[in-house]
Amino acid sequence: xxxxxxxxxxxxxxxxxxxxxxxxxxxxxxxxxxxxxxxxxxxxxxxxxxxxxxxxxxxxxxxxxxxxxxxxxxxxxxxxxxxxxxxxxxxxxxxxxxxxxxxxxxxxxxxxxxxxxxxxxxxxxxxxxxxxxxxxxxxxxxxxxxxxxxxxxxxxxxxxxxxxxxxxxxxxxxxxxxxxxxxxxxxxxxxxxxxxxxxxxxxxxxxxxxxxxxxxxxxxxxxxxxxxxxxxxxxxxxxxxxxxxxxxxxxxxxxxxxxxxxxxxxxxxxxxxxxxxxxxxxxxxxxxxxxxxxxxxxxxxxxxxxxxxxxxxxxxxxxxxxxxxxxxxxxxxxxxxxxxxxxxxxxxxxxxxxxxxxxxxxxxxxxxxxxxxxxxxxxxxxxxxxxxxxxxxxxxxxxxxxxxxxxxxxxxxxxxxxxxxxxxxxxxxxxxxxxxxxxxxxxxxxxxxxxxxxxxxxxxxxxxxxxxxxxxxxxxxxxxxxxxxxxxxxxxxxxxxxxxxxxxxxxxxxxxxxxxxxxxxxxxxxxxxxxxxxxxxxxxxxxxxxxxxxxxxxxxxxxxxxxxxxxxxxxxxxxxxxxxxxxxxxxxxxxxxxxxxxxxxxxxxxxxxxxxxxxxxxxxxxxxxxxxxxxxxxxxxxxxxxxxxxxxxxxxxxxxxxxxxxxxxxxxxxxxxxxxxxxxxxxxxxxxxxxxxxx
Ligand code: ADP
Ligand code: MG
Ligand code: MG
Ligand code: MG
Ligand code: MG
Ligand code: MG
Numbered sequence: 001x002x003x004x005x006x007x008x009x010x011x012x013x014x015x016x017x018x019x020x021x022x023x024x025x026x027x028x029x030x031x032x033x034x035x036x037x038x039x040x041x042x043x044x045x046x047x048x049x050x051x052x053x054x055x056x057x058x059x060x061x062x063x064x065x066x067x068x069x070x071x072x073x074x075x076x077x078x079x080x081x082x083x084x085x086x087x088x089x090x091x092x093x094x095x096x097x098x099x100x101x102x103x104x105x106x107x108x109x110x111x112x113x114x115x116x117x118x119x120x121x122x123x124x125x126x127x128x129x130x131x132x133x134x135x136x137x138x139x140x141x142x143x144x145x146x147x148x149x150x151x152x153x154x155x156x157x158x159x160x161x162x163x164x165x166x167x168x169x170x171x172x173x174x175x176x177x178x179x180x181x182x183x184x185x186x187x188x189x190x191x192x193x194x195x196x197x198x199x200x201x202x203x204x205x206x207x208x209x210x211x212x213x214x215x216x217x218x219x220x221x222x223x224x225x226x227x228x229x230x231x232x233x234x235x236x237x238x239x240x241x242x243x244x245x246x247x248x249x250x251x252x253x254x255x256x257x258x259x260x261x262x263x264x265x266x267x268x269x270x271x272x273x274x275x276x277x278x279x280x281x282x283x284x285x286x287x288x289x290x291x292x293x294x295x296x297x298x299x300x301x302x303x304x305x306x307x308x309x310x311x312x313x314x315x316x317x318x319x320x321x322x323x324x325x326x327x328x329x330x331x332x333x334x335x336x337x338x339x340x341x342x343x344x345x346x347x348x349x350x351x352x353x354x355x356x357x358x359x360x361x362x363x364x365x366x367x368x369x370x371x372x373x374x375x376x377x378x379x380x381x382x383x384x385x386x387x388x389x390x391x392x393x394x395x396x397x398x399x400x401x402x403x404x405x406x407x408x409x410x411x412x413x414x415x416x417x418x419x420x421x422x423x424x425x426x427x428x429x430x431x432x433x434x435x436x437x438x439x440x441x442x443x444x445x446x447x448x449x450x451x452x453x454x455x456x457x458x459x460x461x462x463x464x465x466x467x468x469x470x471x472x473x474x475x476x477x478x479x480x481x482x483x484x485x486x487x488x489x490x491x492x493x494x495x496x497x498x499x500x501x502x503x504x505x506x507x508x509x510x511x512x513x514x515x516x517x518x519x520x521x522x523x524x525x526x527x528x529x530x531x532x533x534x535x536x537x538x539x540x541x542x543x544x545x546x547x548x549x550x551x552x553x554x555x556x557x558x559x560x561x562x563x564x565x566x567x568x569x570x571x572x573x574x575x576x577x578x579x580x581x582x583x584x585x586x587x588x589x590x591x592x593x594x595x596x597x598x599x600x601x602x603x604x605x606x607x608x609x610x611x612x613x614x615x616x617x618x619x620x621x622x623x624x625x626x627x628x629x630x631x632x633x634x635x636x637x638x639x640x641x642x643x644x645x646x647x648x649x650x651x652x653x654x655x656x657x658x659x660x661x662x663x664x665x666x667x668x669x670x671x672x673x674x675x676x677x678x679x680x681x682x683x684x685x686x687x688x689x690x691x692x693x694x695x
Contacts, residue, residue: 007406009199012206015405022402025413026420027377030394030436031384033418037437038279038385043444046275047472048122049465050107051137052268052454053115053144053154057171058657064650065657067113067160067170068152071192074115077147078106104140110265112192113170115144115154122275123469127602130469131609134462138668141458153661156454156461157628158267158303158316161653163190164258165308166232182211182240183260185232185307190262196404200427201261203403204326211242213250214258214322219310219499219633223645227253232307256309264323264349267303267316268454270461272468273435275444280358281476282445283390286434287357288475289468291482291510292589293431293451294351294492295563298501299620300464302453302628308653310636310646313497314629315453317431321347324429326403341399345370348400349429351451351493353486354393356434361481365551368486374399397428431493451493456628456660457667457685463613470610471589474596480513484555500630503623506557511584513592558586564621566591571622590618619686631684635659638679 010018055068082103102120109116117140123129144154162169164185178188180198182205191197205211218228233251237243251257276282301314325347330340337343346353353368371392378395382388402423409419416439425433435446449468455461474480488508495505561569566588593614597607619625626634636642641651648656659678663685666673673681 006195007408009195010405010407011199012203015203015403016207016401018405018410019401021410022405022420022423023374023377023398026402026422026424027380027394027398028413029415029418029421031381031386032415033421033436033439034381034384034386034390036439037441037445040437040441040444041278043275043277045125045277046122046444047469048119048273049133049137049461050116050118050269050271050273051140051156051458051461052109052270053117053141053156054111054160054268055113055115055148056153056155056160056657056661057149057151058153058654058661059151060658063654064162064168065654066168067111067163068148069112069170069172069189070148070152071108071112071115074144074147074152075106075108078143081147101136104136104143106140106144108192108194110192110197111262112190113160114192114266114268117141117144122273127597127600127610128606130466131606133465134458137458137462141664142668153664155657155660155664156268156456156458157632157657157660158269158453159306160266161305161648161656162308162650163266163306164232164260164263177237177239179240181205181260181262182242183262184234184237184243184246185258186260186262190260190266199404200324204261204324205242207326207328207401207403209328210248211245211250211259212261212264212323212325213245214260214263214319215250215252215255216258216306216319217312218254218256219304219312219646220254221310221644221646223643225645228646229253230255230257230309233257256306256311258307258319258323261323263306264316264320267320269316269450270300270452270454270464271448271450272452272465273446273448274469274472275446277444279445282434282447283357284359285447285472285475286432287355287359287362288480288482289447289449289472290352290355290432290486291484291489291492292468292471293449294489294496294507295509295560296449296464296468297431297451297453297493298496298505298507298560299564299617300453300455300627301496301500301502301630302455302632304499304629304633305636305648305653308648310633310648312499314499314501314627315497317451317493318497320429321349324349324427326401342372344372344399346490348427350431351490352430352432353490354389354396355483355486356389356393358387358389359481361483363483363551365546365548366483366485368490370487371396372399393434398424400424400428403427453628456631456663459667459685460616460628463616466610466613467590467593467617470593470596470614474589474592477596477599478514478592480592482510482513484508484510485551488555500627502560502621502627506559507563508555509558509563509586510555511586512554513587560621561623562586562588564589565618569618569622571624590614590621616686625686626680626683628684631680632656634680634683635678 057066057068085103104120105118107116119136174187174189176187180188180202233246235246297315303316304311304314327344328340329335330337331344333343353371355362373392373395377398378391381391431451433448437443492507498505567585635656636652639652641649673685
């Protein structure tokens with residue numbers, strides 16, 4: 001999240017009038033950055049993670065656990081302490097030569113019950129630094145906890161199990177049906193009070209013409225009434241026009257029904273940002289990491305409960321997508337196009353829709369045939385010197401309206417700023433984000449990996465962060481090719497939602513990561529562009545027809561075990577039957593990362609520590625270890641208060657939160673989980689075999 005600007009935020013009807021100007025100025029700012037930074041070279045390989053937390057109130061003797069809405073107070077306390085620490089360091093020692101890392105940074109998030117932390121400075125390229133990530137994450141959790149009340153805890157469950165269930169679920173408690181969200185389940189006060197957030201939620205609702213509809217299929221247990229009707233939905237509210245939504249079918253049978261942005265943007269994730277050495281490498285990483293998104297989502301699945309009920313899906317992604325879906329009925333294809341400019345197949349929070357690399361292995365067949373671009377914006381970007389591929393990417397992001405506009409920003413266009421560009425860029429929530437350098441050029445071209453669910457422990461969070469870092473190293477050193485058609489990635493993203501997708505589903509994945517296919521460049525293509533993209537612009541159609549058949553042969557359905565561990569992996573000597581044809585072996589991402597490590601000079605201790613992380617990924621993929629989603633389901637299932645009717649009671653939710661806090665405490669104390677009485681903890685975490693300090 002960027003800096004929070006103060007000012008006068010416009011309501012939707014007013015904001016909409018200025019949308020074209022914001023886009024126009026945003027494009028001018030983008031061209032300014034592009035022209036300044038396109039030749040930027042030799043930036044350091046840096047990376048950093050973001051971990052998001054829920055702040056919960058938990059007391060053993062209290063009947064329920066609540067969300068704490070003290071985000072602002074906690075952040076203030078953290079900030080004044082950090083300022084104090086910085087002052088002390090400066091006064092006592094020369095800051096540059098202390099060798100001490102700057103303190104971690106804490107940020108606000110959408111939910112007033114959320115926090116985000118990042119390391120004090122990005123990590124460098126040294127493999128040795130990878131072993132500092134986990135202790136740094138633990139330190140952040142300890143620091144966060146130190147600035148909370150004794151009964152408040154930062155936990156990394158993706159969603160609070162009882163958010164939105166009628167009754168009291170937060171402290172303080174506020175009545176529902178506020179004017180901004182108009183939600184019948186959560187109060188306006190659930191969102192960060194900074195004007196940006198309630199305006200974002202209100203303007204999305206207003207643009208849509210109704211409330212957002214977040215419907216998650218209910219998990220059908222043996223005592224779940226069927227068909228199931230969400231018992232928490234109130235059909236008798238008559239305060240706002242939007243109260244009609246549920247009477248107009250917003251809450252279908254067999255779905256948990258939610259109606260506010262907080263149900264999506266109130267979920268916690270784990271994000272990783274990489275700085276590339278130049279724009280070309282940034283574009284390569286953006287493309288190559290993109291097909292891994294759904295695989296990472298399934299591997300990190302951690303979201304089986306919504307609003308007090310077990311869902312039939314395991315991850316948060318589609319719920320966030322619906323929670324910020326501002327499309328009008330015309331854009332959704334529910335009404336003929338009259339005032340909207342086009343039909344748009346995806347929410348502004350969705351999987352990637354573009355590839356942007358100058359890699360000659362990028363074939364036109366991989367592009368999204370449904371891609372919508374603003375042709376005028378694309379032309380303007382190309383006129384300003386941007387190549388067609390990147391211009392298409394941004395002209396796609398710019399089909400959206402800016403949702404939050406501050407009137408102060410509409411006075412003058414400041415080309416040394418990025419406010420208008422960021423307005424669109426930062427409200428296009430795709431599973432990867434291509435981040436241009438800020439105007440001062442101190443930072444390089446960056447790529448952010450966004451699909452992962454936050455994990456309960458920092459061991460797991462560090463494992464996934466480290467794994468992705470190592471995958472990027474392997475991509476760059478072996479020049480790996482993960483390209484598949486974007487439409488298959490979109491499909492994979494859906495597949496990743498299924499219960500236990502990590503074990504039971506198969507995903508489209510490229511068979512040969514090494515085979516290169518050099519294409520002839522179009523004689524007309526400018527520097528860095530490949531010939532032809534399948535955007536709706538007739539001028540940019542490739543001269544030769546698409547050869548979809550040939551591309552289909554490049555990928556096939558694979559299990560995550562095959563993708564991660566390869567086709568020759570065996571658990572206790574038993575090999576999973578391969579889905580690949582004879583002779584079609586797949587090396588597996590973990591073995592590839594290991595070959596990369598073999599080619600590097602890594603000291604024994606570092607290598608051992610890295611192996612414990614790779615082990616977690618490997619065993620998660622093989623099913624030897626559980627996802628958090630699986631563990632939470634098992635915890636609920638075995639709780640004496642659970643009636644096998646899909647309802648997660650206050651007692652069950654409270655004990656689940658208590659178990660998660662206990663796991664966190666064991667972890668920060670470094671005592672491990674041996675002998676811990678939490679059900680299935682060994683299945684979730686393994687035995688922490690390996691290097692010193694672990695059991
Ligand atoms: P956002 O919320 O916009 O994604 P944050 O500032 O919360 O951004 O997080 C950005 C992450 O990128 C942090 O982990 C930070 O350490 C890391 N980071 C900062 N500067 C760089 C850089 N130059 N290259 C790579 N990563 C960086
Ligand atoms: Mg952030
Ligand atoms: Mg965010
Ligand atoms: Mg952000
Ligand atoms: Mg965040
Ligand atoms: Mg981020």
